[in-house]
Amino acid sequence: MNKPVEVYILSGFLGSGKTTVLKRIVDECKKRDQKLGIILNELGDTNVENHLFEDEKMYELLNGCICCSIQDDLKMTLNQFVENPVDVLLIEGTGVANPNEIVEALATPEFIDRFSLLSIISLVDASNYLDYQSIFSSSKEIRTLLKEQITSASLIILNKTDLVSDKKLDKINLQINKLITHDVPVVQSSFGEVPADVLLQTRIRTLKLSEEPKTCGCSSTCDHDHSHDHVNHAAIKAIKLEDLPVVEKKIFEKWLKELPNDVLRGKGIIQFKDDSALYSFQFASKKLAVDKVEGTTSQKPIMILIGNSLNVEEIRASYEKTFLQLSR
Numbered sequence: 001m002n003k004p005v006e007v008y009i010l011s012g013f014l015g016s017g018k019t020t021v022l023k024r025i026v027d028e029c030k031k032r033d034q035k036l037g038i039i040l041n042e043l044g045d046t047n048v049e050n051h052l053f054e055d056e057k058m059y060e061l062l063n064g065c066i067c068c069s070i071q072d073d074l075k076m077t078l079n080q081f082v083e084n085p086v087d088v089l090l091i092e093g094t095g096v097a098n099p100n101e102i103v104e105a106l107a108t109p110e111f112i113d114r115f116s117l118l119s120i121i122s123l124v125d126a127s128n129y130l131d132y133q134s135i136f137s138s139s140k141e142i143r144t145l146l147k148e149q150i151t152s153a154s155l156i157i158l159n160k161t162d163l164v165s166d167k168k169l170d171k172i173n174l175q176i177n178k179l180i181t182h183d184v185p186v187v188q189s190s191f192g193e194v195p196a197d198v199l200l201q202t203r204i205r206t207l208k209l210s211e212e213p214k215t216c217g218c219s220s221t222c223d224h225d226h227s228h229d230h231v232n233h234a235a236i237k238a239i240k241l242e243d244l245p246v247v248e249k250k251i252f253e254k255w256l257k258e259l260p261n262d263v264l265r266g267k268g269i270i271q272f273k274d275d276s277a278l279y280s281f282q283f284a285s286k287k288l289a290v291d292k293v294e295g296t297t298s299q300k301p302i303m304i305l306i307g308n309s310l311n312v313e314e315i316r317a318s319y320e321k322t323f324l325q326l327s328r
């Protein structure tokens, strides 16, 4: 039998910096000449970030969360890596995934000797942490999910520290340290800049299965019985807007920033007025970042918005009013 594939799971809430860290790990593994595999999971039915990993053996699991509604897809994908092993497999869950569910899939008899889980790296977004913990500006689902992402980690990266004051950081560190019971390191970073040896250190030696099977509370599509304890995150939805017109960057940015606070994350591909290039955009922590898509791409302008109990009709109406009526 081949050597087990070394696995790292990246977890963390929407926009916390998982893909940013994933890119760092990919670069490091390439430097080490390691053969890489990536599993990216998105809530919506489109991955707008696949251009970032064109050279890698990548599988996209779309339209659901590998921690519940598409567990079978995850198992099928893991089988691909059993048949064609790589040295290192990176699994990035959706921002609302509970990493324990991925651990559970890796710990089944068919996979336990094939994969060796080395670490669960959880990203915590310092710029939103206190708001997400607040009963006034967040929901119980989000608070429970954040707690699960922290308590299941073997390494916590407190990211986006550039966006908060030292005083706030101290407060967040204190709160995180109250949640973790084991000797789990918490490293602070901005743009996921964590030394490679810290990032890739082996922190888990054995997989543990949870003891008591419980009924899953994931969603109507999930009717299996398996051992986990997690939040019902069905209220967190992705909306996809396609056929986007060419937009003015300033208007686009203003529209995103004025979206209701329930919109926790946005991403996509966009074309700006008077510019023939396509740009990938990221909207997280109420900040817009755009990046020119280099080379040729078959992707078309598209926008994915993810949030908690989103009022889809309201968002669609505001989108149509701002962009479609203006472009007519």
Ligand SMILES: Nc1nc2c(ncn2[C@@H]2O[C@H](COP(=O)(O)OP(=O)(O)OP(=O)(O)O)[C@@H](O)[C@H]2O)c(=O)[nH]1
Pocket: 012, 013, 014, 015, 016, 017, 018, 019, 020, 021, 094, 095, 123, 159, 160, 161, 162, 163, 189, 190, 191, 192, 265, 282, 283, 284, 289
């Ligand atoms: N200011 C700041 N921005 C950051 C930092 N880390 C990541 N970002 C930006 O935040 C946005 C979201 O980062 P991602 O790495 O895509 O976050 P993610 O966790 O993969 O997001 P999801 O796709 O929602 O799961 C991007 O625009 C990043 O460039 C940071 O430390 N500081």
